[in-house]
Amino acid sequence: MGYHVEGRLLEVCTCNTLCPCWVGEDPDLGYCDGLLGWHVDKGNIEGLDVSGRAIIMLCHIPGNILKGNWSVRVYIDQNATEKQKEELLKVWSGKLGGPIADMAKLVGEIVSVEKVPIIFDIKGASGTVKVGDNIEAKLSPFKGATGKDTALYDTIFTTIPGSPAHVGKASYYRVKVPGFDIDLKGHNAVSGSFRFEA
Numbered sequence: 474m475g476y477h478v479e480g481r482l483l484e485v486c487t488c489n490t491l492c493p494c495w496v497g498e499d500p501d502l503g504y505c506d507g508l509l510g511w512h513v514d515k516g517n518i519e520g521l522d523v524s525g526r527a528i529i530m531l532c533h534i535p536g537n538i539l540k541g542n543w544s545v546r547v548y549i550d551q552n553a554t555e556k557q558k559e560e561l562l563k564v565w566s567g568k569l570g571g572p573i574a575d576m577a578k579l580v581g582e583i584v585s586v587e588k589v590p591i592i593f594d595i596k597g598a599s600g601t602v603k604v605g606d607n608i609e610a611k612l613s614p615f616k617g618a619t620g621k622d623t624a625l626y627d628t629i630f631t632t633i634p635g636s637p638a639h640v641g642k643a644s645y646y647r648v649k650v651p652g653f654d655i656d657l658k659g660h661n662a663v664s665g666s667f668r669f670e671a
Contacts, residue, residue: 474519474520475519475569475571475670475671476516476517476518476519476560476564476569476571476669476670476671477516477517477668477669477670478513478515478516478517478518478523478564478667478668478669478670479513479514479515479516479666479667479668479669480511480512480513480514480515480516480666480667481511481512481514481593481595481600481664481665481666481667482509482510482511482512482632482633482638482663482664482665482666482667483508483510483512483593483595483600483601483602483610483612483662483663483664484507484508484509484510484632484662484663484664485507485508485610485612485643485646485660485661485662485663486500486505486506486507486508486646486660486661487500487501487502487504487505487506487507487646487655487657487660487661488500488501488502488505488507488660488661489501489660489661490615490640490641490642490659490660490661490662491625491640491661492505492661492663494534494537494538494630495625495628495629495630495631495638495663496628496629496630497537497538497539497629497630498537499536499537500534500536500537500538503536504533504534504535504536505532505533505534505538506531506532506533506534506648506653506655507531507532507534508529508530508531508532508602508604508608508610508646508648509529509530509531509532509632510527510528510529510530510591510593510602510604511527511528511529511565511632511667512526512527512593512595513525513526513527513528513561518560518561518563518564518569519560519563519569521556521557521560523553523557523560523561525550525552526549526550526552526553526557526561527549527550527591527593528547528548528549528550528561528562528565529547529548529549529591529602529604529608530545530546530547530548530565531545531546531547531548531604531608531648531650531653532544532545532580533545533652533653538579538630539579539629539630541578541579541580541581542579542581543579543580543581543582544580544581544582544584544652545580545582545583545584546583546584546585546587546650546652546653547562547565547583547585547586547587548586548587548588548589548591548604548605548608549561549562549586549587549588549589549591550588550589550590550591551588551589551590551591553588558586558588562586564669565577566580566583569671570671571669571670571671572634572635572669572671573634573669574671575634576631576632576634584652587605589604589605590603590604590605591603591604591605595664597614597622598614598622598639598641598664598665599612599613599614599641599664600612600664607647607648607649607650608647608648608649608650609645609646609647610643610645610646610647610662611643611644611645612641612642612643612644612662612663612664613641613642613644613662614639614640614641614662614664615640615641615642622639622641623639623640623641624637624638624639624640624665625637625638625640632663633665633666633667634667634669635667635668636665636666636667636668637665638663638664638665639663639664639665640661640662640663641662641663641664642659642660642661642662643657643658643659643660643661643662644658644659645657645658646658646660646662
């Protein structure tokens, strides 16, 4: 039956700006601890409507991003039904194929899956995300000479295959959960839209 989902991405990480992972280089610290968040504005998975739902991955990437072996904590919007949660996990774990499956192959371990309150507020290429009580970030895009948001179009790695990624800076990025203790300002941030189907 397949799926079709479209919406918005917000991503922040411990790399400086711009994150070298997107062009296949090693992360600035030798590892990268990133928050990857997708909000489904509209779509369905195997016939089930998942519009309005969000999925967040808090990733520890131990070296070059393309070598994989990520360990991941997954957070699903608390308003998702159990069936919506199952279907979102099928897509983002790569079980249903499609463009996101290549990224899913890089995950070595899913440490946990939790349903929590998620605030996902993106307007254009600016936005904030809050996951439960212990994860939050805010980003603003860089601007080009013409005033348009600066974007990457053809990179070796992407969390939104097929779409440009607007690059910017996180005014803050805070995480306090097992395995992650982050409190940074001025580090990498990415936003964009996505349209995945299979």
